[in-house]
Amino acid sequence: MTQNTSSISRLIRFTEDKIVCTGGVVFIGDGNTGKTHTAFSITNYQGKAFYNLDDDTLKKSVNLEWDYFIFQSNIEEYLIRTSSQIFIMPGQKGRAKPGEGLAFEDAADLYFHVAPIKIVVVLILTYDLSDIKTFQELEYWLDRAIERDMIQTHTSIIILGTHLDESDNIMVSDDYIDDAKDFVKSLIFARIGMVLDSNKIHSVKVSNITGEGIADLKDAINISFLTAFNLFGFVSNKKEISF
Numbered sequence: 047m048t049q050n051t052s053s054i055s056r057l058i059r060f061t062e063d064k065i066v067c068t069g070g071v072v073f074i075g076d077g078n079t080g081k082t083h084t085a086f087s088i089t090n091y092q093g094k095a096f097y098n099l100d101d102d103t104l105k106k107s108v109n110l111e112w113d114y115f116i117f118q119s120n121i122e123e124y125l126i127r128t129s130s131q132i133f134i135m136p137g138q139k140g141r142a143k144p145g146e147g148l149a150f151e152d153a154a155d156l157y158f159h160v161a162p163i164k165i166v167v168v169l170i171l172t173y174d175l176s177d178i179k180t181f182q183e184l185e186y187w188l189d190r191a192i193e194r195d196m197i198q199t200h201t202s203i204i205i206l207g208t209h210l211d212e213s214d215n216i217m218v219s220d221d222y223i224d225d226a227k228d229f230v231k232s233l234i235f236a237r238i239g240m241v242l243d244s245n246k247i248h249s250v251k252v253s254n255i256t257g258e259g260i261a262d263l264k265d266a267i268n269i270s271f272l273t274a275f276n277l278f279g280f281v282s283n284k285k286e287i288s289f
């Protein structure tokens with residue numbers, strides 16, 4: 047079921063001195079591509095140290111996890127506050143065995159039941175720049191997102207490459223990324239007949255080790271909020287926006 051325009055109006059409040067808007071931000075993509083660590087990076091989450099799978103002394107619950115964070119951001123000069131409800135879907139395809147956590151389809155079954163906000167403002171298709179297979183698999187993940195109604199009238203898409211620090215091993219070129227943007231648009235049109243405007247698709251590259259690109263990702267999320275809530279008119283009346 048696609049969300050309609052009226053439901054998004056519940057997610058924005060105009061107070062005397064500021065605008066507050068909230069919405070869902072969903073990370074999707076292969077396991078081990080850095081979805082959880084990117085959420086740590088943008089939220090400055092301090093609770094869990096950066097974990098490294100090469101370190102035998104530290105094991106994580108191999109893909110079968112479903113993370114939730116809240117990221118609040120102020121677009122200071124316009125007195126807009128965005129509150130992202132971040133969901134990180136497990137990167138394991140299909141379903142998990144009973145008692146073994148959640149794979150993607152299990153978490154997707156739960157998503158619309160437990161998410162406090164049903165509107166997906168941003169869908170973040172995540173891949174690892176140093177692993178071409180994770181990039182090719184974005185078609186699979188986009189299909190799953192479409193199947194699960196995660197692409198709605200107000201949704202923007204960010205194609206997110208992680209591991210930017212691995213400069214000697216980067217396998218995904220900017221040309222591929224440009225082609226991917228066109229591909230995403232045509233797949234969405236072919237599947238659900240929706241035309242995704244060019245201002246609703248972004249590509250960002252980050253390193254969760256050096257922090258490079260994290261500010262760009264935050265900007266892309268903010269732009270997606272401004273687009274979803276149609277706040278550009280408001281913003282440009284005040285001052286030229288510099289994103």
Ligand SMILES: Nc1nc2c(ncn2[C@@H]2O[C@H](COP(=O)(O)OP(=O)(O)OP(=O)(O)O)[C@@H](O)[C@H]2O)c(=O)[nH]1
Nearest residue numbers: 077078079080081082083097099109137209253254
């Ligand atoms: N070099 C490098 N390593 C990263 C980066 N981001 C994440 N990692 C590492 O990649 C591995 C996977 O990161 P996660 O954030 O757990 O990946 P995920 O996509 O959430 O994985 P699942 O929960 O299994 O779907 C971890 O060992 C991280 O330390 C990055 O930008 N650069």
Ligand SMILES: [Mg+2]
Nearest residue numbers: 081082111134
């Ligand atoms: Mg994860």
